[in-house]
Ligand SMILES: [Zn+2]
């Protein structure tokens with residue numbers, strides 16, 4: 001799935017504004033990108049999620065999140081929801097959201113390298129560990145990424161789909177070309193294996 005946001009700035013325009021030291025723009029755009037995709041669990045770590053899963057999986061009633069449909073967000077009309085208060089129904093739904101996303105990520109999105117004999121992992125793992133998003137002098141953005149063996153994901157998409165997903169922010173010509181190559185390679189996989197076979 002490719003989302004093209006109409007009337008949005010081009011990667012070139014974003015890079016130019018980042019280089020012009022427009023600090024307000026930089027803060028806003030980084031906040032937007034970070035809300036869209038992430039390279040870590042929500043408020044927890046892989047070790048904590050594994051510990052939690054080891055405990056709950058002992059329960060015979062336990063159903064893995066990949067086998068269960070997600071609960072829709074509550075359409076609560078209580079007094080708290082109409083004002084600024086914190087409603088326990090909405091609060092507990094967000095708790096479930098976080099748990100489901102973290103469990104799915106731990107079960108389906110952690111990279112286990114099958115190319116151990118190669119010097120470098122073909123899928124570029126482990127990813128560079130960063131606690132904060134940074135912008136260099138040429139306007140390149142290096143996103144926060146705190147789980148080296150996790151790719152980048154959008155939590156709402158993980159929650160909905162309940163399976164392995166990969167979300168890339170196409171903010172440079174290089175990343176757009178890399179994704180085009182990857183997708184073309186993927187969708188012609190059967191064809192290319194025939195080509196190799198008949199050579
Ligand atoms: Zn409510």
Ligand SMILES: [Zn+2]
Pocket residue numbers: 111112113114115121122123124125
């Ligand atoms: Zn690998």
